[in-house]
Amino acid sequence: MSPGAGTPAPSPAAPGPAAAVLISPIGAPPRLVDPHEAHVSLEDQGLTRGDGVFETLHVLDGTAYKLDAHLVRLGHSAGTAQLPAPSADAWREALATALAAAGPGARDPSADLGAEHTVKLSISRGVPGDQPWAWLTVAPVPKRTFAARRTGVSVVLLERGHDPAEDTGLPWLLPGVKTLSYAVNMAAVRYAHAHGAQDAVFMTSTDHRILEGATSSVVCARHDDGAAPTLLTPEPSRGVLPGTSQARIFDAARERGWAVDYGPLYPEDLFAASAVWLTSSVRLAVPVTSVDGRPVASDPQLTRTLTDFLLGRPGR
Amino acid sequence: MSPGAGTPAPSPAAPGPAAAVLISPIGAPPRLVDPHEAHVSLEDQGLTRGDGVFETLHVLDGTAYKLDAHLVRLGHSAGTAQLPAPSADAWREALATALAAAGPGARDPSADLGAEHTVKLSISRGVPGDQPWAWLTVAPVPKRTFAARRTGVSVVLLERGHDPAEDTGLPWLLPGVKTLSYAVNMAAVRYAHAHGAQDAVFMTSTDHRILEGATSSVVCARHDDGAAPTLLTPEPSRGVLPGTSQARIFDAARERGWAVDYGPLYPEDLFAASAVWLTSSVRLAVPVTSVDGRPVASDPQLTRTLTDFLLGRPGR
Structure with missing residues (x-):
């Protein structure tokens, strides 16, 4: 365990994404991309206006928890915001692709539940005049989350x-x-x-x-x-x-x-x-x-x- | 004048940026970039959390209007959000660089005031664990704005x-x-x-x-x-x-x-x-x-x- 892991730091960096998949535009096949490269325009309305929706979910030993509930809520969010959403099948394919490419999940040192990943599903309205798009990122659960669970x-x-x-x-x-x-x-x-x-x-x-x-x-x-x-x-x-x-x-x-x-x-x-x-x-x-x-x-x-x-x- | 310019369309596309400058991280020299390339990470908190601040300002025949008032308000926004902000000199340099690279502004067909650009100054908290950054984009004023002024x-x-x-x-x-x-x-x-x-x-x-x-x-x-x-x-x-x-x-x-x-x-x-x-x-x-x-x-x-x-x- 790293020094100081017993006390959650006020604002530690989360680990970067281990894998990322784009669904761009929505309806296109999920496409694995390098998570460390830039993929977003300076004019993207997700960036310039916070104009998009998201869900964060938990993957344990490769299984996404409450995936249906998250997809239902994401669908509600997108619908109210008048955004299209990828189909459940497209999200499932994106998730499987990203998990296959991601490194191993992190293990909670004090309550080893398995290998844990954080997954984010997001939809942005995109560049004005262009089409909305979606993305999915997978990252190991950060240490500060394990510390919070324990302390x-x-x-x-x-x-x-x-x-x-x-x-x-x-x-x-x-x-x-x-x-x-x-x-x-x-x-x-x-x-x-x-x-x-x-x-x-x-x-x-x-x-x-x-x-x-x-x-x-x-x-x-x-x-x-x-x-x-x-x-x-x-x-x-x-x-x-x-x-x-x-x-x-x-x-x-x-x-x-x-x-x-x-x-x-x-x-x-x-x-x-x-x-x-x-x-x-x-x-x-x-x-x-x-x-x-x-x-x-x-x-x-x-x-x-x-x-x-x-x-x-x-x-x- | 293009067909239909007399009635503002409900949601027309704005013209894309004609020029873009990054100040990344804040404090670095402004750097002209290709506005049509991606420059932003999928993990950028400006994108994932709408966590940043901005100003939009008007440039007429190369002169920015109310620049000081915008920089004061941007400074207030950044300060309250606990974000650093580029210096006024850095923004002025970024603006001059972008305007020099941008194409001609657009002219209001019914009240030709001169060549008009829209300029956006933005600051994002950046990727977690990395540093905040800023950017400036220049684009011709869109036709729908001219139509709104007239009708x-x-x-x-x-x-x-x-x-x-x-x-x-x-x-x-x-x-x-x-x-x-x-x-x-x-x-x-x-x-x-x-x-x-x-x-x-x-x-x-x-x-x-x-x-x-x-x-x-x-x-x-x-x-x-x-x-x-x-x-x-x-x-x-x-x-x-x-x-x-x-x-x-x-x-x-x-x-x-x-x-x-x-x-x-x-x-x-x-x-x-x-x-x-x-x-x-x-x-x-x-x-x-x-x-x-x-x-x-x-x-x-x-x-x-x-x-x-x-x-x-x-x-x-």
Whole structure:
């Protein structure tokens, strides 16, 4: 293990892509390209306007997790943004091509689940007057993700300025669309780092209702009667991006007979919880260790169970 | 004049860049590159996260207008987004290099002001682990801009979902920063086109207070006493991007002894106005001909005067 891997660095470089495939224009056969070469024009509207959509997904030992859920959400994003999307078959072919060309995945040193890759699927509107295009990149999961899984993360609560539920029903605001326009999400994470925390969770400005992490969903557990936990997450219909990992965890919990509940959640609910996690495809379920500098409870056994839910493994 | 130039097409292709200069990394000497080649990585955070800032400016007969104001706003954007910015000297050198390499500008067939170029200055955070970089592109002003100046544009009012004033004081929301994350602005323009209009103006969802155009400021004129007009624009401190063109127009109007006023403006104020414009650097002052399908007044003489204000010419 490299020195300092025990404490996630504030902003380490992610490893570059190990393989990249272009689908350009959309409808063309997936084409393996050198990930270290430039492929994008200075006039591409994905670059100049953040005008595109994406998904990030997790590959373990060559198998993509929740691929259908990601393709459904990508299709919704592209449709709302009036972008074409490659077919599921084209994405599957692109993924297989990229994985075959990529190096081995990275292994989590503290919980070796297998060889892990991060995969990004993106669609850009392209150069004005030209056609939209798509690309897929594969990279080993970065060490900081493994560190976060092991040590958990401290988070700060940041006001979102407005309730994103106000965007519902206004399609020009692209509600629920995972666009390439993520500058605010990235700024929130930088703000967290600059203030001694490792990640950011948004809340409404008015009543401080918990919304979502900057690039994750928020899930917490409550043990009302000491028996099975109740899992909670903020109401997904209220302008929060519906998390594919949160949904998978809740589906598995329901199958096990656990209660699940959809907020509203407030900061005091996080402090009263028996555990709090940020969930997303590659990080899986990362325990939150503190909120605004104040410790929150954690439950390593339940973290392992949620990870099993995500990986479709029999519960430990 | 090409066929159909009298009616702006909904979404015509802009001409590609005539010249491009990279400043990569920031601090390196500006370097002329082929604008038709790819220069950007699939992993560039300007592309994958809309994580960067930009300015668009107008060059007429080789002279950049409001260059200092644009560099000040770009510096503010970069500073708030924690990005480095090239020095003013580096940008001036990049601009001179690109203009020398670019073809002739385009001429507005109905109001030949000279040879006109659109210039974009952009900064991206770059590939993770690598350094931020900047670029400048020069292109002839597109015909649709000339058409809009001549015929004016119809606009739809679109709810912004929230009052952007709520973002003030929350730096992680990048208030007042002109980021590359413009997906919503572009979606608003597409929505306008799909609904028979040519551009979009945002208003608050709650009280329908006018905010700004999707990529422009809103300015209107009122003739209270039939003498000099009063120019009005929405209060710039309330989360609206401060427009360099609006500011230049108001400065010149004040010098001429006209009254200027900063909202609040509501839809009824647009219908009561003696003229309404969308203002931005390259389009200059484009008359609004209708709002939500209902005609608004225009004043061709005053449009010419505002254009003169923007170009620093003696009033006609």
